[in-house]
């Protein structure tokens with residue numbers, strides 16, 4: 001598979017995650033406008049992938065000239081919750097005085113580094129999972145998409161599945177479809193199918209019952225922003241999963257790069273949660289699934305309190321709190 005985010009011939013190249021699973025294609029984004037639009041539409045998404053996209057967005061702006069800092073701010077503000085996006089932009093702006101080539105070199109180094117970081121973090125998390133769960137092989141539960149497509153390559157929480165799979169330790173993965181935009185059924189199921197890992201898609205509402213039936217050994221999720229106290233913002237539905245996991249004594253493991261930790265925010269209460277349009281809930285493929293004009297509450301993320309989390313694992317190991 002291509003890198004989820006890359007740079008070629010003066011453009012940001014992404015795997016178009018809106019087209020999947022029906023069609024695998026890459027898109028070339030030549031301007032900041034095109035990149036911002038792709039980020040907002042979730043054609044490129046997932047916290048680590050957004051970090052790399054943010055840095056390369058500054059390279060696009062730097063090569064174009066003009067008010068690079070204003071353009072960079074537009075990229076950073078395209079989605080507010082995943083701290084990696086602003087982190088990537090800020091890192092790249094730090095090279096601006098050295099010229100566009102230096103900004104691009106930083107973005108390209110970030111691309112190379114992302115896979116190493118993801119492999120290391122998910123490797124540490126695999127050990128945590130093995131210590132926390134007695135059953136072999138393991139039955140894992142995944143929410144949203146935290147695989148190759150959410151990073152530049154490999155992935156975070158789904159990267160744990162890749163590590164454990166290499167050791168013959170995965171029986172199957174329950175894939176939460178992840179309403180409303182179906183990153184689980186569209187993207188995670190696609191990645192698992194490509195890798196030949198047994199999986200079943202389930203409605204998000206089935207997760208607690210799957211735990212009650214004893215079908216889940218461990219829940220694995222990623223993160224979009226981790227507050228200083230260990231509270232975790234992640235795809236909407238994560239908090240409910242954590243509550244169910246705590247009730248059923250199922251380990252709940254969060255995997256993320258250190259760049260997702262935001263020490264400037266004391267607790268999850270301070271994390272800005274992106275709210276998206278009502279039509280993401282009230283329409284499916286352009287067809288109504290609610291009365292015309294139905295109002296909706298559509299937060300893209302929620303916050304899971306630290307006390308519900310077994311471990312937050314980064315490339316440096318288990319996060320102390």
Ligand SMILES: CSC[C@@H](O)[C@@H](O)C(=O)COP(=O)(O)O
Pocket residue numbers: 042045046047048082143144145146147150151155156157183221222223224234235236300
């Ligand atoms: C390794 S990805 C971690 C998170 O970014 C992921 O779980 C998630 O919530 C993504 O949300 P999305 O709205 O699809 O960008």
